[in-house]
Amino acid sequence: MSAGLERTLARLGPADPDARAGAARALDAKTKPRGSLGRLEEIAQRVAGIRHDPAPGRLRAAVVVAAADHGVAREGVSAYPQEVTRQMLANFEGGGAAVCVLARVAGASLRVIDAGVGTPTGNIAEGPAMSDADALRWIEEGVAVADELATDGVGVVAIGEMGIGNTTAAAALCAALLDVNPAATCGMGTGVDDAGLAHKVEVVSRALGANELSGDPVAALAALGGFELAFLCGLVLGAAANHQVVLLDGFIATVAALVAARLAPDAADSMIAAHLSPEPGHRLALDALGLDPLLDLGLRLGEGSGAALALPLLEAALALLEEMATFEAAGVTDAGR
Amino acid sequence: MSAGLERTLARLGPADPDARAGAARALDAKTKPRGSLGRLEEIAQRVAGIRHDPAPGRLRAAVVVAAADHGVAREGVSAYPQEVTRQMLANFEGGGAAVCVLARVAGASLRVIDAGVGTPTGNIAEGPAMSDADALRWIEEGVAVADELATDGVGVVAIGEMGIGNTTAAAALCAALLDVNPAATCGMGTGVDDAGLAHKVEVVSRALGANELSGDPVAALAALGGFELAFLCGLVLGAAANHQVVLLDGFIATVAALVAARLAPDAADSMIAAHLSPEPGHRLALDALGLDPLLDLGLRLGEGSGAALALPLLEAALALLEEMATFEAAGVTDAGR
Secondary structure, X not given: OOHHHHHHHHHOOXXXXXXXXXXHHHHHXXXXXXXXXXXXXXXXXXXXXXXXXXXXXXXXXXXXXEEOOOHHHHHOOOOOOOHHHHHXXXXXXXXOOHHHHXXXXXXXXXXXXXXXXXXXXXXXXXXXXXXXXXXXXXXXXXXXXXXXXXXXXXXEEEEEEEOOOHHHHHHHHHHHXXXXXXXXXXXXXXXXXXXXXXXXXXXXXXXXXXXXXXXXXXXXXXXXXXXXXXXXXXXXXXXXXXXXXXXXXXXXXXXXXXXXXXXXXXXXXXXXXXXXXOOHHHHHHXXXXXXXXXXXXXOOOOOOHHHHHHHHHHHHHHHHHHHOOEHHHHOOOOOOO | OOHHHXXXXXXXXXXXXXXXXXXXXXXXXXXXXXXXXXXXXXXXXXXXXXXXXOOOOOOEEEEEEEEOOOHHHHHOOOOXXXXXXXXXXXXXXXXXXXXXXXXXXXXXXXXEEXXXXXXXXXXXXXXXXXXXXXXXXXXXXXXXXXXXXXXOOEEEEEEEEEOOOHHHHHHHHHHHHHOOOHHHHOOOXXXXXXXXXXXXXXXXXXXXXXXXXXXXXXXXXXXXXXXXXXXXXXXXXXHXXXXXXXXXXXXXXXXXXXXXXXXXXXXXXXEEEOEOOOOHHHHHHHHHHOOOOOEOOOOOOOOOHHXXXXXXXXXXXXXXHHHOOEXXXXXXXXXXX
């Protein structure tokens, strides 16, 4: 572990139960039966805990998409050629990708991180993706971006990724972290067929055999991950240290967050799961983080698209907490339940 | 049936399959794997069919909340006293209710309809709620409001309700329309306990016995419904006739829509189900309409709150259809799947 990462971990603590309870009391005084806004009430309370503020108000949101290339792509694990990563980077910059549209609709800023696109990691089927030093460098880059966003007044960090081959890396990393079979973490990605899925399981099995895996999260990330996964791990840690809400996208983003939670269990307090991906490993990773996703709409694009789509739900929850009238102010009879 | 209602039914037709197919083709050309935006793609296509336009663009939305009082409230079926209906009407006007906040966040207008608050219907446990003529009058009021909204350029009509006792009326009407037991359609409403629920089932059973029920939807609505349910039924019919998208809220709004679909099966083509309520009858009514809800967040408030909350999902789906780049325009390699 680097001195920089140690400093970040030292800044990190749990959510504030008093702020959470304060938000819960405020919601109970609003003109609605207790708890009748369901998970919106849960979200508002959770954000209050994360922000250490019973009245967090409305929050500025940023979507951060990290892109990288993967040596394992040469195993033919994706329906798309590796060049698509760079092409999509240009599409993000041009505003034409799904996440660009969804971030605009949600009123969020979008930041795209080029985590070494065109310079793939090592092929995890043959050995480590990167050195521990490289993993730590990208983690620290992620922390630095979280800090910049905090300085800019951003309270919600929605995380996404792009990288041909990265569901395979995430499946390998997830299998290693949760000690489950590759078949339990591999899925169709953005579009392989049944034969492609069987091949992916075989590639992940080889990756788990080709790499020395201790229990160290950074070592596992370096062996099986990718530059964008390391960056997002750092982004999550930095955001948690800054009391920013971390809104997770799909399987790959969630696996990066799982590495962060292995380094600092309190980081999970800062997370909200935007949606459930059809990738089978996603539910496993969410369960390990104790998270229940808000949306289940069959999204399997990545890019942070699901996280951006869930931003209006967060905004709604916080607006209800801030703006709804109380029984007393509105002169409405409270049945007390 | 009145001449006015007959004219509305004559205006109503099915969704346009060609517009839907055009939207599907446009989505397949966008920079994402085919179908990877899941239900957002389905929504965009559905709206194209409803609007009879393969490129419907962004749509103005209105939330319409109808409020009424119910004679069955005197059976003690709600945790709240009847006066709360009028108090909440004032809270809607004052902007402090949940639906006011959610409509503001979604950028939608809010229209509140006083469907006879303070003048309860007859007690359905003893006889009909209203005459067929009253039901037809409120249906025609609903059609008229849909027409006004269409004139104002509103493309999405989100429907909600308020009325102490109206889950009981909706449960009775739903049981009659679907020919199921009251126990299958009665739930906790906004907050009764187990004993209250058993009482509610008993009241609904009495209502089904106290009223002559033929297969006529208007007669069933008059016998077991409420003024707001009749209004919303008409609003749905009018919106469908105007090619407006009808966004359903929870159980009660969906039962009103079910009456509309019994009068005009094509009306179901215009509907999108915003969310799933914990009321057990809601899934039955949605199944009867062939609808799968977008959200499942434990909302049990009514007021159109769930429909307002789902508006940003519709907006996102339409923005993706309108604004995403194509593979060709963005220079991204298309794997064709």
